[in-house]
Amino acid sequence: MKKAENAKVTISKDGPYLVTGNLPLDKEEIGCDAEGNPVEFKKVKDYPTQEKYALCRCGASKNKPYCDGSHAKTGFDGTETATNDSYEDQAAVIEGPGLVLKDAQGYCFGAGFCHGGGSVWTLTEKSGDKRARDLAIDEACKCPSGRLVACDKRSRKGIEPSLEKSVTLLEEPRKKVSGPIFLKGGIALESEKCRYEKRNRMCVCRCGQSQNKPFCDGSHVGAGFKDDK
Ligand code: FES
Structure with missing residues (x-):
């Protein structure tokens, strides 16, 4: 190919x-x-x-x-x-103890991956716990619209699926x-x-x-x- x-x-x-x-x-x-x-x-x-x-x-x-x-x-x-504003300009930032979640609601179409193992927002708030952090990352990475981006707490870099x-x-x-x-x-x-x-x-x-x-x-x-x- x-x-x-x-x-x-x-x-x-x-x-x-x-x-x-x-x-x-x-x-x-x-x-x-x-x-x-x-x-x-x-x-x-x-x-x-x-x-x-x-x-x-x-x-x-x-x-x-x-x-x-x-x-x-x-x-x-x-x-x-x-809008053609950048993702960064649109996104709300949710600070969790082990993870940062960015959320640009305008891109949402309700695919629903963000609710499976508990809501991604709640999981981010509980992200001091490894299991909650991993689940939040998984849910954010599966969001097909790209509304949700989980970011590393220290580097603040987005964690993206390949x-x-x-x-x-x-x-x-x-x-x-x-x-x-x-x-x-x-x-x-x-x-x-x-x-x-x-x-x-x-x-x-x-x-x-x-x-x-x-x-x-x-x-x-x-x-x-x-x-x-
Ligand atoms: S609004 Fe047209 S495909 Fe979703």
């Missing part, structure tokens, strides 16, 4: 995401424990790797995940409304909906309007309903978005 070195996602005006640079594309389900708490990502499909491809952003394509031009027929308004540059379509079976596009590994994301900060974990809307475009805000749940329709 060719390496996705100059990988980029370009947000076209009122149209699809143009993905370039041999970025692998797959689909993963958010898997839950016996209590129904999200705990893992499970790969369910690989798509053929292509040098470039266009992913539907309006939610109306009949050939999802790819664009079929439906945005033009439906008059899709893809106006980007998200992710290859790739594109994942997320499914949320517990909510019976298809979710956002998970951009992994620090992929450049840009449009006519701006260049967004490159983050290791970013989730962009593919249902067309987000009020925080290009990022997912959880509106796909209320919209009952399914990518097989």
